[in-house]
Amino acid sequence: MNTVSVRARWEDLPLEVRAAVQARLGSSVVEVVYPEGGFTQGLAVRVTCADGSEVFLKAVDLAARMASHYQAEAAVGKHLPTVVAPRLVWSLEASSWIVNAFESVRGREPDLRPGSADLNGVLDVVGVLEQELTPCPVSGVGPVGETLSSLAGHWARLAAAGAGSGGQDSWAASRRVRLAELDDPDRLVKASVGDTLVHCDLRADNMLAEAGTGRIRILDWSWGARGAAWVDAAFFVPQLITAGHSPAGAEAELGARVPAWRAVDPEAVSVFAVAITGYWAWNQANGPGGALGAYRGRAAEAGRRWIDYRLG
Ligand SMILES: Nc1ncnc2c1ncn2[C@@H]1O[C@H](COP(=O)(O)OP(=O)(O)OP(=O)(O)O)[C@@H](O)[C@H]1O
Ligand SMILES: [Mg+2]
Structure with a gap:
């Protein structure tokens, strides 16, 4: 990066x-x-x-x-x-x-683009998480619902700020009712209950492709929490979209490897997509610029595409 x-x-x-x-x-x-x-x-x-x-x-x-x-x-x-x-x-x-x-680990950030030589290894290790980290091996971590519920609620804040300043986000404005319906922390808390250790920040820059073997290792477990295994796959979807995958392609790649993704209530995934996209959009508009602001802007854009795919 x-x-x-x-x-x-x-x-x-x-x-x-x-x-x-x-x-x-x-x-x-x-x-x-x-x-x-x-x-x-x-x-x-x-x-x-x-x-x-x-x-x-x-x-x-x-x-x-x-x-x-x-x-x-x-x-x-x-x-x-x-x-x-x-x-x-x-x-x-x-x-x-x-x-x-x-x-x-001697290595480099993996390339998530479609067709990259790293992609299969990355997706495979995301698939391995559920298997290796269930039941959750750490007793002291909190429920992932705590993290997820703090992502929700930003669309209402964005709408209020937009109305106050006279500014318009036409994408959000034309989806206002549906976003408000789905941006629900309680649903996230309920849908994310589980007994897997989830990472909550799966991104290429929290991974290393080992030099020589290409083996993928996941770094930066500081947000680790206990919850449903589909949550990490959900965190990874917008990262794949940012890297050039279609929302359908990203979901299919993960579905092929993460059993919990195949079993999750589709509406819970939509609730997740709405929450995380609102979080990125709000923090891009109200947080620092620079590399972090630019990342949040790209992630929010991927999130909007993901929401459009899911909501049709
Ligand atoms: N065990 C390791 N071996 C080699 N390199 C590592 C290792 N752990 C981390 N790194 C390198 O350091 C970078 C930062 O690590 P990590 O993401 O854990 O830290 P961070 O302080 O949380 O940073 P960030 O804000 O970038 O997420 C990684 O992107 C990777 O390049
Ligand atoms: Mg990191």
Whole structure:
């Protein structure tokens, strides 16, 4: 992803934190490599030690708003099979920072476009999630309905803001009644009950295609929650649309691999599509610009196409 990184650098970590990390590694850090892009400010680096070992570190100040996500990632990481995610090697808290160390995977972001050499591996690993992560292996994660219900409700806010400013979103205006009917957090909560560990942020930049083997691993489990396995497939549909798939094609690819997708009430998927698209549209209009704003704009556009496909 060609974004300008806002990430912290290894030198930004307090000396005591770097000392604690190197004590835990049992060797001093001699090389630091930063991945491209990223939307968050925490540290994310591949480090090589004097003894030749390599590890991937993610770290943030515990005072930061997203610190709880790093703590969640550490709690979830312990229970993830290596077939779906890089292994969590350790997690430590020192001088009010949290540092998570993962198996370092040499690879690159997979290409989700139709016909890409990565696509089958990506879809297969999305299919493997239900099988590997049911029953939910982590006891401390909350229900996914909590996350999903916070996505809902943005269409009413967009309509109110549009009416207030005299601005018009003609796409939303011509679908106003149906969007209002479907933008329902309670239905999402009910339809998403289940006992699978769901990722909730499946996107190409939270995946790595391993160099050499092409094997796909899923990163960034900080939004992990307990719920129905169809939810991760639903999160992935707009990502596939953004990459060039038709809504029908994206749904069919996932349906072929995710049993829970085939069993879900179709209206629940429409409710999901409406909620997440409203979330992106609202946050694009009211959040930061830059790479994140541009991403939300593309995602909202994919979401509108998905809704049109589903609602006919
Ligand atoms: N175990 C790993 N091995 C190698 N590279 C990794 C590993 N984990 C993460 N990365 C790289 O670091 C990037 C950021 O990782 P991750 O998505 O987990 O962090 P984040 O701080 O939540 O960032 P973002 O806001 O981009 O989602 C990934 O896109 C990937 O390039
Ligand atoms: Mg990420």
